[in-house]
Amino acid sequence: MSKGQLIEIDDDKVTKKAILVGVILQKDSENEVIRSLNELERLSETAGVNVIDKKLQKRTKLDSGTYVGSGFLKELKTTMLENEIDLLIFDDELSPAQVAHIEKQYEIQTMDRTELILNIFYMHAKTNEARMQIRLAELYYEKPRLRNNQSGLDRLGGSSNGAVGFASRGSGETKLEMDRRNIDIEISNLKQALKKIEKQKDTQSKQRVNQKNVCLIGYTNAGKSTLFNKLTGSDAYVMDQLFATLTSTSRQLTLDVGCDVVISDTVGFIAKLPHQLVASFNATLREARDADLLLHIIDISDKDFNVYIKEVNNVLNDIDASDIPSLLVFNKSDNCDFDFNFVMNQFPKNSIVVSALTGFNIDQLKEKIKNLLFLSNEYKLFIPYNEQKNIANLHDKVIIISKEYNEKGVNMLIKANVEYKPLFSNWIMPV
Numbered sequence: 418m419s420k421g422q423l424i425e426i427d428d429d430k431v432t433k434k435a436i437l438v439g440v441i442l443q444k445d446s447e448n449e450v451i452r453s454l455n456e457l458e459r460l461s462e463t464a465g466v467n468v469i470d471k472k473l474q475k476r477t478k479l480d481s482g483t484y485v486g487s488g489f490l491k492e493l494k495t496t497m498l499e500n501e502i503d504l505l506i507f508d509d510e511l512s513p514a515q516v517a518h519i520e521k522q523y524e525i526q527t528m529d530r531t532e533l534i535l536n537i538f539y540m541h542a543k544t545n546e547a548r549m550q551i552r553l554a555e556l557y558y559e560k561p562r563l564r565n566n567q568s569g570l571d572r573l574g575g576s577s578n579g580a581v582g583f584a585s586r587g588s589g590e591t592k593l594e595m596d597r598r599n600i601d602i603e604i605s606n607l608k609q610a611l612k613k614i615e616k617q618k619d620t621q622s623k624q625r626v627n628q629k630n631v632c633l634i635g636y637t638n639a640g641k642s643t644l645f646n647k648l649t650g651s652d653a654y655v656m657d658q659l660f661a662t663l664t665s666t667s668r669q670l671t672l673d674v675g676c677d678v679v680i681s682d683t684v685g686f687i688a689k690l691p692h693q694l695v696a697s698f699n700a701t702l703r704e705a706r707d708a709d710l711l712l713h714i715i716d717i718s719d720k721d722f723n724v725y726i727k728e729v730n731n732v733l734n735d736i737d738a739s740d741i742p743s744l745l746v747f748n749k750s751d752n753c754d755f756d757f758n759f760v761m762n763q764f765p766k767n768s769i770v771v772s773a774l775t776g777f778n779i780d781q782l783k784e785k786i787k788n789l790l791f792l793s794n795e796y797k798l799f800i801p802y803n804e805q806k807n808i809a810n811l812h813d814k815v816i817i818i819s820k821e822y823n824e825k826g827v828n829m830l831i832k833a834n835v836e837y838k839p840l841f842s843n844w845i846m847p848v
């Protein structure tokens with residue numbers, strides 16, 4: 418496929434200049450819209466865009482044709498011409514018709530939040546799987562936007578990672594139909610290829626039945642990869658930017674429990690996470706859905722952390738992972754300029770404050786993980802000597818607190834997850 422009229426900025430290091438636009442509707446909290454617009458600035462910077470200004474418009478409802486009002490757009494157009502600003506980035510997903518309208522009527526190059534996030538994913542995709550996933554998300558985004566003369570996703574610059582270029586922008590009715598058909602074929606091929614990768618991974622993980630899976634989840638940039646490295650001694654990619662991690666990495670976590678525990682670092686979440694990405698990153702997000710325990714990492718040094726907790730819970734809901742036991746891990750305690758002890762009162766159950774950077778409370782975190790995975794209940798057992806051979810089965814599932822031999826057998830105090838109770842229920846003694 419040939420590349421269309423893409424926004425190329427990287428080759429000659431000319432940075433795109435942009436104005437960001439947010440809308441405050443009557444139902445919206447102004448603070449929340451401002452927070453989101455600031456986040457859009459962070460996203461733009463991550464994508465290599467130079468943000469010149471941020472504009473907010475208060476409206477009773479969105480303009481169905483152009484999202485914001487025509488007077489507002491005219492003013493923006495003048496500012497953009499005067500200051501040689503290339504791009505208008507909207508802090509929401511615009512309809513294909515709205516983008517077409519603005520670009521045609523006002524000759525303003527527009528991009529929406531979804532397209533910007535897709536660009537970042539494209540720039541950061543390093544593995545074959547991530548490249549295919551992002552390509553699939555792009556195609557989902559692009560298909561309803563194909564138009565006769567100009568369509569497709571605007572590509573910002575950034576490091577070339579070998580991903581396939583976007584669909585061509587057609588120039589006539591037949592070309593448009595052809596483009597649509599090509600997109601359908603490519604979507605179907607990509608889905609098949611991704612399914613194959615997923616199947617391979619499934620087979621690999623089925624070989625490890627005796628294993629507990631812990632998954633790090635959380636808002637992007639919360640410190641998941643840093644914590645993953647601290648817990649496992651790995652060197653996963655850490656960067657002060659959004660969506661540094663796109664592909665999951667798994668490592669053994671040593672907890673002294675005799676059973677394999679594998680921990681996975683994975684892609685971060687964000688408010689208004691594009692649904693195209695949720696669909697195409699299904700396998701990556703399934704990592705969370707298949708976990709025995711989720712470590713929900715929160716940047717406690719960010720005053721808006723409550724908003725982020727809510728957003729992450731929304732995504733967990735979307736991917737059917739909200740019922741999985743989770744531990745709230747408040748990270749970056751070293752960066753906190755307030756007393757964070759109130760957090761323990763606000764979230765008394767299953768929460769801990771840590772610093773992945775300094776190592777503060779990391780041993781306590783491991784202890785908590787161990788408790789949540791294995792040690793929900795304490796049992797007193799008596800196992801006669803003639804049944805001793807069965808004890809071997811227990812060692813990798815439970816924690817043996819004490820062992821006392823007498824002439825008939827062994828008295829044991831153990832801690833175990835209730836799911837393993839059938840393994841020792843014959844020997845349980847009244848406490």
Ligand SMILES: Nc1nc2c(ncn2[C@@H]2O[C@H](COP(=O)(O)OP(=O)(O)OP(=O)(O)O)[C@@H](O)[C@H]2O)c(=O)[nH]1
Pocket residue numbers: 635636637638639640641642643644654655656657658659660661662663684685686748749750751752771772773774775
């Ligand atoms: N001060 C401080 N900074 C931290 C801590 N943990 C992580 N960071 C910093 O936060 C930034 C993001 O860290 P990452 O580990 O890449 O965050 P992530 O959650 O994996 O981010 P994505 O993969 O982009 O979603 C980096 O600059 C880290 O150095 C911490 O405990 N304290």
Ligand SMILES: [Mg+2]
Pocket residue numbers: 641642643654655661662683
């Ligand atoms: Mg990461």
